[in-house]
Amino acid sequence: MLFNLNKLPSLPLQLNWKYSDEPELLCWTICARNYNxxxxxxxxxxxxxxxxxxxxxxxxxxxxxxxxxxxxxxxxxxxxxxxxxxxxxxxxxxxxxxxxTKSGIEYCEWKEFPQWxxxxxxxxxxxxxxxxxxxxxxxxxxxxxxxxxxxxxxxxxxxxxxxxxxxxxHTQYHHYAYKWKEITQLAIATNREIVDLKYSVTQKGDNYKTNWNLNIYCNRNQKKNVAAFIKTHLSPDVPFIRAKVNVPLSTDY
Structure with a gap:
C-alpha cells in the first residue's frame, strides 16, 4: 500500500522512558488532534x-x-x-x-515530518x-x-x-513524567475522548510549584477505564469529577 493510515505510532529512537526498568501497568499509543x-x-x-x-x-x-x-x-x-x-x-x-508504572505517569509526544x-x-x-x-x-x-x-x-x-x-x-519530540503524588485532580472529559489531570510540581531550578493540567488522549470508549485505573493510584482526597475540557487551539512548542 502507498499509505497506511491506520498504523499505530511506535516510539521513535529520539525518545526513551524514564522508568523503563519498572514493569508497565498500562500503556498505549494513539494519534490525536491535540487542539481545539x-x-x-x-x-x-x-x-x-x-x-x-x-x-x-x-x-x-x-x-x-x-x-x-x-x-x-x-x-x-x-x-x-x-x-x-x-x-x-x-x-x-x-x-x-x-x-x-508504580512510580507514576509518563508519556511521549512527537510529530515527525510527514514523508507521505x-x-x-x-x-x-x-x-x-x-x-x-x-x-x-x-x-x-x-x-x-x-x-x-x-x-x-x-x-x-x-x-x-x-x-x-x-x-x-513539522518535527517535535517531547517526554514528560509525573509521580502519582503530584496529581491534584482527575477528570473525565464529557466532550472528547480525554482524561484530564491537574498536577503540581516543582520544576528543576525553581523554588516554587507549577500548577498545570495534562490531557491524556484515549481511544474510543477507553477513558472511563483509564480514569478508574488512575484513581486507584491517587490519594483518596484527590477530586474525581466529570467536566467539559477546553483544549487550546494549538499546543505546539
Whole structure:
C-alpha cells in the first residue's frame, strides 16, 4: 500500500522512558488532534467556502477562448490543491505514547515530518502533468494549466524536500513524567475522548510549584477505564469529577 493510515505510532529512537526498568501497568499509543477541534473545524469550513468562491471566480472570469472542460479542470484542480494544504494545517495530528508504572505517569509526544506528503505530492505532480499534457493535444490552453497546477505542486514538493527549516517546523519530540503524588485532580472529559489531570510540581531550578493540567488522549470508549485505573493510584482526597475540557487551539512548542 502507498499509505497506511491506520498504523499505530511506535516510539521513535529520539525518545526513551524514564522508568523503563519498572514493569508497565498500562500503556498505549494513539494519534490525536491535540487542539481545539471545534475551532479548527470551523476554520476549515470557512476556508472551504472561501476557496470554493475563489474557484468559481476563476471559472467565471476565465478567458472566453478557453473550453468549458479546460476551465472546469483547472478550477477543480485549484480547489482540491488548496483544500489539501488547508487540511494539513487544520487536521494535523500528534503522536502520543502513554506508560503507567508504580512510580507514576509518563508519556511521549512527537510529530515527525510527514514523508507521505512528499510521496503524495510527487505522484500527484506526475499524474496531473501527464493529464494536462495529454489534454494540451486537444486544446493548447491546457499548457497554462500545466504550469499553474503541476508546476505549483512540483515547487511545493521541492520546498518540502529540501528546506531544513520547513522540516524542523513539522518535527517535535517531547517526554514528560509525573509521580502519582503530584496529581491534584482527575477528570473525565464529557466532550472528547480525554482524561484530564491537574498536577503540581516543582520544576528543576525553581523554588516554587507549577500548577498545570495534562490531557491524556484515549481511544474510543477507553477513558472511563483509564480514569478508574488512575484513581486507584491517587490519594483518596484527590477530586474525581466529570467536566467539559477546553483544549487550546494549538499546543505546539
Amino acid at each position: 477541534t471545534f475551532a479548527a473545524n470551523c476554520i476549515f469550513a470557512f476556508m472551504s467556502l472561501t476557496t470554493a468562491g475563489a474557484a468559481y471566480f476563476l471559472y467565471s472570469t476565465s478567458a472566453s477562448n478557453e473550453t468549458e472542460l479546460s476551465k472546469l479542470t483547472s478550477c477543480t484542480g485549484f480547489y482540491i490543491f488548496t483544500m489539501l494544504i488547508i487540511s494539513c494545517m487544520t487536521h494535523q495530528r500528534m503522536n502520543f505514547a502513554y506508560r503507567f 506528503a512528499l510521496t503524495f505530492l510527487k505522484w500527484m505532480t506526475g499524474i496531473t502533468a501527464v493529464i494536462f499534457i495529454f489534454m494540451a493535444t486537444i486544446d493548447i490552453t491546457f499548457l497554462i494549466g500545466a504550469l499553474v497546477g503541476p508546476g505549483g505542486m512540483g515547487l511545493m514538493y521541492l520546498t518540502m524536500a529540501n528546506s531544513k527549516n520547513y522540516r524542523e517546523l
